[in-house]
Amino acid sequence: MRSVDVLVVGAGLSGSMFARELSGLNPELEVMLIDRLADNRFDRYHRICGEAVSDRAFKELSMGPRHVRNRIVKAREIWPGDIIIEERAKGFVIDRPAFLRSIHEEIEGKVDFEQSSLRSLQREGETIIAQTTSGTVRCSKVIGADGAFSTVRKHLSSDRPRHMIPVKQFIIDEPSEEGTIEFTYGQRYAGGYSWRFPCGGMSNVGFPRGCDDNPRNVVEENARFIPIGNIDPLPVGNVLLLGDAAAMVNPLSFGGIRVAMLSAQNAARAIAGGDTSEYQRWWKGCGFSNVSFWNAYQASKGWDDDRMTSFMERFRGGYGLIGLTKAMLNGGEDRMVAQAFMHSFRYGW
Numbered sequence: 261m262r263s264v265d266v267l268v269v270g271a272g273l274s275g276s277m278f279a280r281e282l283s284g285l286n287p288e289l290e291v292m293l294i295d296r297l298a299d300n301r302f303d304r305y306h307r308i309c310g311e312a313v314s315d316r317a318f319k320e321l322s323m324g325p326r327h328v329r330n331r332i333v334k335a336r337e338i339w340p341g342d343i344i345i346e347e348r349a350k351g352f353v354i355d356r357p358a359f360l361r362s363i364h365e366e367i368e369g370k371v372d373f374e375q376s377s378l379r380s381l382q383r384e385g386e387t388i389i390a391q392t393t394s395g396t397v398r399c400s401k402v403i404g405a406d407g408a409f410s411t412v413r414k415h416l417s418s419d420r421p422r423h424m425i426p427v428k429q430f431i432i433d434e435p436s437e438e439g440t441i442e443f444t445y446g447q448r449y450a451g452g453y454s455w456r457f458p459c460g461g462m463s464n465v466g467f468p469r470g471c472d473d474n475p476r477n478v479v480e481e482n483a484r485f486i487p488i489g490n491i492d493p494l495p496v497g498n499v500l501l502l503g504d505a506a507a508m509v510n511p512l513s514f515g516g517i518r519v520a521m522l523s524a525q526n527a528a529r530a531i532a533g534g535d536t537s538e539y540q541r542w543w544k545g546c547g548f549s550n551v552s553f554w555n556a557y558q559a560s561k562g563w564d565d566d567r568m569t570s571f572m573e574r575f576r577g578g579y580g581l582i583g584l585t586k587a588m589l590n591g592g593e594d595r596m597v598a599q600a601f602m603h604s605f606r607y608g609w
């Protein structure tokens with residue numbers, strides 16, 4: 261039986277960043293990182309994403325952007341009633357599998373990284389016994405960074421994300437407007453949207469399953485779930501959940517990369533500092549967990565096109581303070597959604 265200090269389940273953005281951070285903060289700790297996928301299957305899984313990351317994310321992580329496919333300078337929103345809003349945006353479309361590989365190279369020799377799948381977890385006093393496809397691991401801490409259908413969460417917590425959104429994603433052999441990420445809203449997307457992002461010289465498009473027909477010129481077709489409505493309260497003690505395992509994705513923007521990586525950074529700090537409840541305090545106090553996002557999603561997911569138009573009409577010229585104030589003063593659902601929009605500018609992606 262292997263014994264390690266920390267077992268990290270899932271080597272996606274949250275798990276890999278966690279391993280990187282913790283090995284930097286406390287090189288004495290023995291950290292084991294496992295992922296059920298390897299090589300092409302790992303890359304394929306991690307390509308199922310818009311791969312859009314804000315400039316803020318890299319700044320907060322004190323790392324430069326890596327493996328950039330396209331720079332993002334503009335976001336365009338297309339709403340019913342021919343309302344088109346264009347705002348400046350600062351971010352990147354990254355090559356996510358290549359980005360992850362660069363993190364894995366960085367932690368080589370510091371973290372024990374192997375391909376295996378977690379099957380079950382069991383507590384034995386302060387110790388946790390993990391059964392994986394490559395054997396039994398005894399550890400004092402487990403990090404659940406294993407995505408929407410987290411096995412760690414299933415075994416050690418009764419909480420579930422409040423909603424799982426099935427989405428389809430495609431790479432199509434058509435260019436997109438350089439630097440522009442585009443979102444189309446409407447009642448057909450039931451609280452979601454369709455997107456079109458540049459992806460090198462091609463485009464990355466997607467939408468909630470069943471809401472649109474497949475696009476033309478498809479090079480790759482994928483499907484995955486987005487978990488929203490976070491686990492609350494986050495478990496503390498010797499098991500921490502990160503990123504999608506804790507359903508931290510923003511319910512309005514579906515942005516989950518930045519918060520996944522930041523959750524990793526904060527969990528690593530809490531473990532290195534010897535007080536895992538610090539992690540829960542970070543989550544409760546940070547803008548990403550603001551309850552307005554979930555309230556706005558709940559309030560607006562049933563809106564029809566006319567209701568969307570009447571709400572968005574005031575933003576025809578852009579998201580100005582006057583429009584936001586008017587929506588706030590209207591009260592009710594308008595207030596809820598306007599509040600979430602205001603938080604989204606900082607915490608959406």
Ligand SMILES: Cc1cc2nc3c(=O)[nH]c(=O)nc-3n(C[C@H](O)[C@H](O)[C@H](O)COP(=O)(O)OP(=O)(O)OC[C@H]3O[C@@H](n4cnc5c(N)ncnc54)[C@H](O)[C@@H]3O)c2cc1C
Nearest residue numbers: 270272273274296309310311312378406407503504516517
């Ligand atoms: C189609 C789509 C488009 C998206 N676009 C964007 C976007 O443009 N921008 C943005 O910010 N967010 C986007 N998101 C959200 C973002 O992808 C996620 O929030 C983010 O990937 C969460 O990272 P994670 O590391 O927590 O989980 P994941 O990326 O899901 O990684 C989990 C890892 O755990 C591994 N694993 C699972 N189970 C086990 C097990 N039992 N044992 C061992 N390993 C296991 C998996 O193989 C995987 O490598 C999108 C999501 C989808 C589905």
